[in-house]
Amino acid sequence: MTSKTYDGGMKSKAMLKLLAGLCLVAPLVGCTAVGAQEVRVYSGRHYNTDRQVFKRFSEKTGIKVRLIEATGISLVERLKREGSNSKADVILLVDAARINDAANAGLLQPAQSNKLKRNIPARYRDPSNRWFGLTRRVRSIIVNPKLIDPSTINSYDDLSKPELKGKLCLRKRKNVYNQSLVADQIVLKGQAGATAWVRSMVGNVKQPFFSGDTSLIRAVGQGKCGVGVVNHYYLARMQAGDNGKGDQELAKNVKLIMPNPAHVNVSAAGIATSAQNKREALKLIEFLSSPQGSQALAGPTHEYPLTSQGSSNVLKQYGRFTPDNVSISAIGANQKKAVQVMAQAGWR
Numbered sequence: 001m002t003s004k005t006y007d008g009g010m011k012s013k014a015m016l017k018l019l020a021g022l023c024l025v026a027p028l029v030g031c032t033a034v035g036a037q038e039v040r041v042y043s044g045r046h047y048n049t050d051r052q053v054f055k056r057f058s059e060k061t062g063i064k065v066r067l068i069e070a071t072g073i074s075l076v077e078r079l080k081r082e083g084s085n086s087k088a089d090v091i092l093l094v095d096a097a098r099i100n101d102a103a104n105a106g107l108l109q110p111a112q113s114n115k116l117k118r119n120i121p122a123r124y125r126d127p128s129n130r131w132f133g134l135t136r137r138v139r140s141i142i143v144n145p146k147l148i149d150p151s152t153i154n155s156y157d158d159l160s161k162p163e164l165k166g167k168l169c170l171r172k173r174k175n176v177y178n179q180s181l182v183a184d185q186i187v188l189k190g191q192a193g194a195t196a197w198v199r200s201m202v203g204n205v206k207q208p209f210f211s212g213d214t215s216l217i218r219a220v221g222q223g224k225c226g227v228g229v230v231n232h233y234y235l236a237r238m239q240a241g242d243n244g245k246g247d248q249e250l251a252k253n254v255k256l257i258m259p260n261p262a263h264v265n266v267s268a269a270g271i272a273t274s275a276q277n278k279r280e281a282l283k284l285i286e287f288l289s290s291p292q293g294s295q296a297l298a299g300p301t302h303e304y305p306l307t308s309q310g311s312s313n314v315l316k317q318y319g320r321f322t323p324d325n326v327s328i329s330a331i332g333a334n335q336k337k338a339v340q341v342m343a344q345a346g347w348r
């Protein structure tokens with residue numbers, strides 16, 4: 001768990017005066033007490049590049065951002081433990097499962113904002129206004145074209161074809177990304193349909209289940225698996241060279257297929273129930289959900305912004321995707337059922 005403050009190197013004289021008088025010489029809590037603006041963000045997004053976006057927000061508004069990072073599960077656990085003593089103003093998490101979890105645990109309070117309604121398509125925000133999607137990720141299919149003809153796979157359904165026996169690799173059941181994919185398919189196919197699909201798909205798996213999307217992509221690149229399912233940005237990172245030369249080379253052996261229609265998930269934020277800086281919290285979420293804010297958050301991590309499809313060369317080669325019509329809240333509501341279906345089918 002790390003904590004860092006970004007004041008964005010504020011340049012205006014008034015702001016410098018304000019900071020010198022109120023913040024820089026006073027401990028943080030005292031600083032808040034005398035009226036300086038700040039917002040504390042508990043983030044499960046473990047991306048260094050988010051710091052630049054917070055800095056930009058600080059420069060624009062004069063509101064300092066204090067960032068506390070942890071993985072999704074431990075962040076929610078920490079917030080539950082802290083209860084009403086929590087110092088969190090904004091909670092930022094990845095995946096429908098985690099943000100719904102936080103909302104159901106009472107960690108988020110509703111926020112009314114026309115800006116948020118304008119910025120965020122309805123399917124990417126909570127119908128009760130407790131959380132708001134900020135960036136998008138696609139659960140995509142990857143193949144090694146030496147082993148599998150990419151033109152034979154267009155949809156998640158194709159992963160259950162008997163021709164793929166022994167060639168499919170999947171990540172472990174406990175990871176939320178596949179839970180959300182199965183929840184999505186339960187909404188689309190009904191429980192019986194989704195169960196049949198999961199059973200056939202798991203029947204195609206020969207290798208032990210993987211513990212990460214990146215290790216799965218490497219296995220496809222090395223020809224240990226013919227086909228797999230991963231979030232698109234893990235491959236994008238490898239292709240862009242973010243993980244180093246070795247992974248960039250391996251990624252050349254991997255082709256990404258955008259399933260049509262695609263299961264789209266989000267990273268999302270909400271105002272903490274315990275927030276002491278509610279106004280600043282709302283301002284930050286509004287900023288992050290704006291076309292510029294969403295693009296700034298999504299760009300460096302190779303995610304997709306809320307309302308457009310990525311413009312980087314890596315994302316362009318994936319082509320455009322068509323999201324299915326399942327809302328993030330519907331995915332959250334079917335998460336438990338999804339885990340049961342997966343366990344019963346032998347998805348370890």
Ligand SMILES: [Fe+2]
Nearest residue numbers: 094213231234
């Ligand atoms: Fe991820």
